[in-house]
Amino acid sequence: MEFIKNEDLKLIISCAGEEVNNIDFDKLKNVYSKLKHICDLLTKKGFKYEIRQDPRKQAGPGKFVFQDYQWAKVYPSEFYNMASDKFAYIIGFSDTVHFHLMGIKDFQYQKASTEASKKCWTEVDFENKNYEFVVDEFLKFDRKFKNLFIETGFKLGISDFKKHFEKINIDKNKKLLEYKKQIILQGPPGTGKTREAKLIAKELIGNNFKISEKNIFSFFTINQEILARKESTKYIIKEINQDSILLSTNGEDRSPTRKQIYDSYIGKLWEKSSEERKSNTLSYADALAKNLFNRFNDLKNNDQIKLIQFHPSYTYEDFVRGIVAESKGEKIEYKNVNKTLGEFAELALKNYQKSTKSDSLLSKNEWVNEQFDNFVETVQSKIDDTGEYRLTDKVKLVDIDESAFYYTGDSWFDSAKHRMKFSDIKEAFLSDPADKKAFKTLANISGSAKQHYGYYYKVFSDFKNSITTKFKEVDTVVREPENFVLIIDEINRANLSSVLGELIYALEYRGEEVESMYSVDDSLLKNKLILPPNLYIIGTMNTADRSVGHIDYAIRRRFAFVEVLPKDLTTEMKDGEFYTDLFSAVKALFTKDEYQTKSDFVSQEFEPKDVALGHSYFIDKTKDGGDIKTRWNYEIKPILLEYVRDGVLKETASKQVISIETKFDLKIQ
Numbered sequence: 001m002e003f004i005k006n007e008d009l010k011l012i013i014s015c016a017g018e019e020v021n022n023i024d025f026d027k028l029k030n031v032y033s034k035l036k037h038i039c040d041l042l043t044k045k046g047f048k049y050e051i052r053q054d055p056r057k058q059a060g061p062g063k064f065v066f067q068d069y070q071w072a073k074v075y076p077s078e079f080y081n082m083a084s085d086k087f088a089y090i091i092g093f094s095d096t097v098h099f100h101l102m103g104i105k106d107f108q109y110q111k112a113s114t115e116a117s118k119k120c121w122t123e124v125d126f127e128n129k130n131y132e133f134v135v136d137e138f139l140k141f142d143r144k145f146k147n148l149f150i151e152t153g154f155k156l157g158i159s160d161f162k163k164h165f166e167k168i169n170i171d172k173n174k175k176l177l178e179y180k181k182q183i184i185l186q187g188p189p190g191t192g193k194t195r196e197a198k199l200i201a202k203e204l205i206g207n208n209f210k211i212s213e214k215n216i217f218s219f220f221t222i223n224q225e226i227l228a229r230k231e232s233t234k235y236i237i238k239e240i241n242q243d244s245i246l247l248s249t250n251g252e253d254r255s256p257t258r259k260q261i262y263d264s265y266i267g268k269l270w271e272k273s274s275e276e277r278k279s280n281t282l283s284y285a286d287a288l289a290k291n292l293f294n295r296f297n298d299l300k301n302n303d304q305i306k307l308i309q310f311h312p313s314y315t316y317e318d319f320v321r322g323i324v325a326e327s328k329g330e331k332i333e334y335k336n337v338n339k340t341l342g343e344f345a346e347l348a349l350k351n352y353q354k355s356t357k358s359d360s361l362l363s364k365n366e367w368v369n370e371q372f373d374n375f376v377e378t379v380q381s382k383i384d385d386t387g388e389y390r391l392t393d394k395v396k397l398v399d400i401d402e403s404a405f406y407y408t409g410d411s412w413f414d415s416a417k418h419r420m421k422f423s424d425i426k427e428a429f430l431s432d433p434a435d436k437k438a439f440k441t442l443a444n445i446s447g448s449a450k451q452h453y454g455y456y457y458k459v460f461s462d463f464k465n466s467i468t469t470k471f472k473e474v475d476t477v478v479r480e481p482e483n484f485v486l487i488i489d490e491i492n493r494a495n496l497s498s499v500l501g502e503l504i505y506a507l508e509y510r511g512e513e514v515e516s517m518y519s520v521d522d523s524l525l526k527n528k529l530i531l532p533p534n535l536y537i538i539g540t541m542n543t544a545d546r547s548v549g550h551i552d553y554a555i556r557r558r559f560a561f562v563e564v565l566p567k568d569l570t571t572e573m574k575d576g577e578f579y580t581d582l583f584s585a586v587k588a589l590f591t592k593d594e595y596q597t598k599s600d601f602v603s604q605e606f607e608p609k610d611v612a613l614g615h616s617y618f619i620d621k622t623k624d625g626g627d628i629k630t631r632w633n634y635e636i637k638p639i640l641l642e643y644v645r646d647g648v649l650k651e652t653a654s655k656q657v658i659s660i661e662t663k664f665d666l667k668i669q
């Protein structure tokens with residue numbers, strides 16, 4: 001088809017308002033066909049369109065004149081059903097070829113529509129170009145203004161756009177977190193900072209679950225426990241093979257295939273009746289698929305997310321590493337241990353290191369762990385029966401904890417017990433030294449193992465001789481590192497410089513070792529700490545809390561700060577679920593606009609965006625016993641009056657609070 005020409009646009013303008021005649025009508029219909037051709041090309045790029053293709057408009061009873069504008073409504077396909085006849089992208093021909101966004105019918109002159117149209121108006125330089133060029137320009141326009149399209153739908157009150165609009169903000173903060181590694185959501189009380197932190201975390205964790213039939217096995221591990229589809233019993237993963245997973249059950253082992261598991265995951269087939277899924281393998285495929293689905297969707301049971309709350313007495317020893325006392329018979333033993341961040345960082349680091357290891361090494365490590373667990377049970381049984389496990393005539397193992405054996409000598413002073421870490425024995429097994437001399441020279445064992453190598457070599461030999469099965473190579477899919485998110489609520493309530501200690505450096509230099517003041521024998525890195533690249537931190541901060549400490553510049557520089565401000569939820573909630581008028585009245589106590597300009601009631605040293613009451617205070621909770629009067633008298637009003645006492649609001653605000661109470665009949669008699 002012939003491309004658009006300047007003469008086409010001149011024809012539209014010259015005929016505008018003129019009475020319809022057949023010659024110009026045919027010419028203008030031809031111009032409209034060029035616009036339709038652009039739209040047809042866009043359907044191949046994922047768009048739908050509506051076009052009237054009539055250059056006339058009615059100018060009175062029985063009278064028609066030519067329009068000064070030709071246009072088509074274009075929609076991203078995924079939003080067509082939500083937006084059709086409400087608002088759309090517009091491709092227009094007049095004195096220019098242009099794109100913009102506009103409300104339709106009752107939505108046309110709403111503020112959200114007119115503002116969006118101005119913001120995205122784009123004119124196309126089409127001279128000496130072709131249709132493919134115009135299509136490419138529209139695709140660029142869509143990429144640039146897709147979020148505006150969603151935001152406009154939300155602001156026009158189209159409820160289906162709520163979840164899409166919320167996701168825009170979450171995605172923006174997720175991208176910031178991926179870049180900076182740690183962010184703080186800050187704002188006044190009641191703005192949903194913790195809720196938003198959880199949504200960001202879920203979105204970030206979700207990135208690890210780009211599940212396909214090809215990679216679905218990478219989310220399972222040997223010896224992993226799997227609940228049955230009705231959660232009445234447990235299965236154990238024995239093998240992960242090329243095309244199936246071998247599950248150990250109470251009866252005969254089962255091997256659901258890769259395709260069966262993937263089909264179940266995609267179709268949520270575990271929700272089907274047992275009768276439909278009663279074949280030998282389908283119900284087991286359902287169990288695996290359901291396990292994967294629950295890990296993705298349930299944050300409570302997801303070990304990749306941890307939520308804690310800081311308080312003023314929180315210390316480094318509470319958060320990173322510290323000392324605990326353990327009772328050992330009649331004695332008390334003091335032990336350095338990882339605390340919340342130390343444990344979580346190590347969990348993330350192990351996962352990150354796994355993603356960089358070869359499949360065969362991963363599989364062998366898992367096999368060694370299984371064999372060693374069996375050996376530990378054997379040693380424990382011997383100690384339970386006789387009180388000891390002999391290494392020599394004079395030295396014996398006498399106790400076991402979660403990560404080490406304990407050994408002592410018959411004549412050693414005060415019966416002192418020494419720790420023999422499991423990790424040293426496992427490392428030795430993977431290296432397979434030929435004799436004691438070779439054992440002593442191993443690079444990956446501890447100093448204690450080298451000093452007392454004779455005792456360690458004896459345990460290593462016993463472990464090696466206890467193994468009755470050979471390691472079997474299995475093919476597994478290479479793992480992607482999983483993301484781990486630590487949410488710290490009220491992060492500014494603790495003295496961050498003191499709590500973080502040397503990790504202030506580690507926040508900026510991810511993956512690099514930092515020296516710790518505590519050496520933890522059971523940890524991967526002993527006296528070192530690493531914050532791996534797959535560990536993310538989200539803090540929340542109540543900007544109205546004056547009792548908390550100041551965040552110094554060294555820490556502030558390592559975090560990105562995101563404001564979470566109060567917002568009117570009227571368009572997001574059903575009628576009656578949000579106290580719109582009360583929200584507006586209380587908002588006016590703090591600001592004259594959208595929290596940039598303070599009201600006459602706010603004291604000079606405060607900003608409205610730091611102290612205004614958040615939207616969550618104005619959500620109806622009648623079903624939970626929190627109707628509007630209850631929320632006002634026991635939640636909203638006390639904070640406002642406390643603000644007056646603390647000097648956040650001026651004394652004149654007291655009368656305004658009473659005025660609001662009277663206006664909305666909120667006083668409880």
